[in-house]
Amino acid sequence: MSALTRTFAILAIAWAILVPVAAFASSRTPPVSFEFGGALAVAVYRIGSLICHQRPERSFYLFGVPLPVCARCTGIYAGAALTAMAVAVRGAGAGRHSKADTTSDGVRANRSDVRPGVVDARRLLFVSALPTVATLVYEWSTAQMPTHWIRAMSSLPLGVVVAWIVCTVAPARREVM
Numbered sequence: 001m002s003a004l005t006r007t008f009a010i011l012a013i014a015w016a017i018l019v020p021v022a023a024f025a026s027s028r029t030p031p032v033s034f035e036f037g038g039a040l041a042v043a044v045y046r047i048g049s050l051i052c053h054q055r056p057e058r059s060f061y062l063f064g065v066p067l068p069v070c071a072r073c074t075g076i077y078a079g080a081a082l083t084a085m086a087v088a089v090r091g092a093g094a095g096r097h098s099k100a101d102t103t104s105d106g107v108r109a110n111r112s113d114v115r116p117g118v119v120d121a122r123r124l125l126f127v128s129a130l131p132t133v134a135t136l137v138y139e140w141s142t143a144q145m146p147t148h149w150i151r152a153m154s155s156l157p158l159g160v161v162v163a164w165i166v167c168t169v170a171p172a173r174r175e176v177m
Contacts, residue, residue, distance in 0.1 A: 002171040009084035012163055016081030018044050019069060020062050027063035044068050060148050072132065075152035079159025087167040121169045128161035 022044035025037040048054055048068030059066035060074060067074060131154035135146050145151075 005087065005167045005171055008163070008166045009088050012077070012080040012084040013088075016077050019048075019067055019074065019077065022048075022068050023062040023065050027065045048073075058145065058148070058151070060152070071148035071151040072135075072155045075155035076159035076162075078152070079156040079161075080163040081159075083160045083163035084167065087163075118169065121165045124161050125158075125165065128157040131155070132158050 018040070022041040025041035026045065028037065045054075045068045052069040052073045054066070054068065055070060056066040058070040058072070060071055061067070069077065135151055135154045139145055146154075
């Protein structure tokens with residue numbers, strides 16, 4: 001695994017864990033203090049506010065409090081974390097190349113069946129965004145919000161594909177350059 005892949009995987013998994021942990025910490029009584037749990041909750045909710053609107057009516061509730069990110073963002077981060085875990089389980093195999101992938105002088109062959117190219121990644125990214133776009137169009141055209149689960153599940157493929165690109169396509173592109 002490249003340093004980029006490893007760092008991304010660690011951050012994606014950590015963020016997916018921190019989101020519900022922050023909700024748990026902020027639900028504790030007495031109210032959030034600046035002990036470790038309280039400070040952690042405040043930090044995660046603040047980071048969440050930089051990347052998400054955090055509207056309570058659009059968020060899952062856990063332990064009686066809204067998560068630090070909305071349902072759509074939760075789906076994206078869950079998808080990214082699941083993919084990062086899959087890449088980690090697949091392990092260094094993602095970065096290993098078989099002898100069939102190299103030329104006679106030991107240089108890695110540039111075979112399209114080994115790693116997909118940027119064009120394929122862009123197409124897959126476009127297709128993975130369609131369910132999210134469909135829910136947005138539905139919301140904007142009907143003024144009705146789909147359920148949290150629909151919003152989360154529609155964004156899950158986007159998180160999966162972005163993580164897959166970062167963990168597999170981006171390192172492969174750097175090898176070729």
